[in-house]
Amino acid sequence: MTKISVNEVTKKYADHLALDRMCIDIPEHCIYGLLGPNGAGKTTLIRILNQITAPDSGQVLIGGEPLCQKHIAHIGYLPEERGLYKKMKVGEQAIYLAELKGIKKVEAQKRLKVWFDKFEISGWWDKKVEELSKGMQQKVQFITTIIHEPDILIFDEPFSGFDPINANLLKEAILDLRDKGATILLSTHNMASVEELCDSITLINNGKSILQGKVSDIKRQHDTHQREIIVRYDDFAKVMAIADTYNNIKVEHTDRPDETKLTLFSESPNELLGQLLQVGQLVSFKEVLPSMNDIFIQEVQSKNQAS
């Protein structure tokens, strides 16, 4: 079922078109990636979903209903430009932010305790925010984003400011929230995390959607049928003799002197493999799918060249 449906949304600022008849359907219980170069319109779209700005035309539906004031309590938003009141105490501030989302004080206190224990930050409750390191502040910020148990979560560059260990903790938490039924919109430039987390994506460029779909489908569509073979040889000349009979092969050296890497652009590698087995030892064979990084660059560049 579709949780968030963005229909023909257009938003114009004084001198540029931030969103141009944007359409996105985000299914329930998934992690949806929102990708695009800087200034593509991602933040504008996110702000429209959060009712920080209103679209000039078009409509947003949440679970089939037009977006309205009551949905604020159902959305948790971690903006890219985020921070906390520096002079306020951590616990007091977390309660305040939870209350603003409509949670009662007592309930907020109870839930915060659970999360503070989980993130191992219970000792910070009475500290002022300015006494915490940036990474610690990010943890507090994340907790305040999800404390009202929203069924829609919007994360804008959530991993910035986290070290690898805490980034992992955060990743687990995001996956956990998805498994518990939340719908998550993830806007990021970190393509590795897109591959790891996202079920589907939309790639935005200049206010328009240029690529949409499931990550696995998109990778399949962009498949160039690459097969990567590493062989260990006794005589390099014999390997080259075989390779020279193909015109769709690329030969590279590896960091070992008795190994070579062959990249074949074909869906039928059997013949080549048979030949190679006779001149050396097969070390590895794998299908190479394009990375989201490659797809991102390729799609955005080809669009920009066309226009």
Place this chain on the structure above:
Amino acid sequence: MNKIGLIIKREYLTRVRKRSFLILTFLGPILMAAIYIIPIMLALNASNEKMRVAVVDESHWFEDRFNDTKEHVFILMPGQPIDSVKELVKNGVFDMALYVPPTQLNIPSNAVVYSIRQVPMEVETYISGVMQKEIEDQKLMAKGVDPEIVSAVKTDVNLQIMRMDEKGNEKETFTKVQFTLGIILSMLIYMFIMVFGGQVMNGVIEEKTNRIIEVIISSVKPFQLMMGKIIGVSLVALTQFVLWILLTGVLYVGFSAYIGLSHPTEILSSGTVMTQEITSNDIMSNENVQSIVQIAQSIDFGTIIVCFLVFFILGYLLYATLYAAIGSLVDNNTDSQQFTLPITVPLMVAIISSFYIVNNPDSNLSVWLSMIPFTSPISMMVRIPFGVPIWQIVLSVVLLAGTFVLMTWVAAKIYRTGILMYGKKLTYKEIFKWLKYK
């Protein structure tokens, strides 16, 4: 609790808990009390210690003219050379020595006071006063005029000023009191607008630089945040104001009780000195009580208090919304200068012109200034103690309230867009376009 209530609560509590708020709250009344207490303390202390003044008068005109007072004793040293008297001053036998050389009527006197310590102002005034009077008398006598006649001719005119209304009711007015009241009230409004408007602006800038703004406005509307902040800060202002009045009152009563116990007699005399200074220097003390009652009756305190609160609140609200809008436009305090100028100018104009208004409360310019919404909170308060026709007050309030509503709409539009802008140089033209954003 609704969201705007939560915001007001946070804005209020974080501010009143600040150390600077507490310090200012207690320091203010202490300073005010000091203005009242220190002169009395000085007066009381000074009377304990009498200055001994040796007089060497070679003109022999003033020898019997210097009378001992509470502050000084005069000791005549006829025939002593001034140099030996100066030695006595050095040894501490006398506090100072007055030397009057032989004097002629048409040559200005060259009297000298020798002293180790600074000569108190009052001693100087007393001595020169006595000498001046004596020389004047001598001159009059030389011209054949009896000084008695001159003093008999001297008159004091106490001008009574009565204001009449259309119905023929007459009321005595006391310009000095109205003058002081008008200046104090307008100063208070000016100060509170500047200080607490500035606090609103800094609050907005703080939210922007801390980058918490987007987190908050995903929960509440920017308008709610802005109004919550403005109302929260206004409650802080009122709290401070009320505490100041209460604390000043407590200090006043406490000090009066202390003085009353330790100096039962002096308090009366120094107390009358104070009241005489406040009212009029020439009124005799038995007329004092009567005139205070008259003054109190002549001033419509009810109207003044109501008007003060209305103009204070509306004026603050108008300026606070503008300060909030400006706060949203800048990334840090130093940048705020170029945008605060347009709103500090009308405030400055109002406060500077209040010295003109206080002298001409009913002139055309005064009336206009008290109608224009950006100057009216200050300018009208200057005029109120002098009595202002009710229609003018109502019109001024309506204009002010209307402008507040209009400016809130404009400020909310600017604020909404401004708080999400980072590191961009803004022009007025660009800001004007924001008003049209949906």
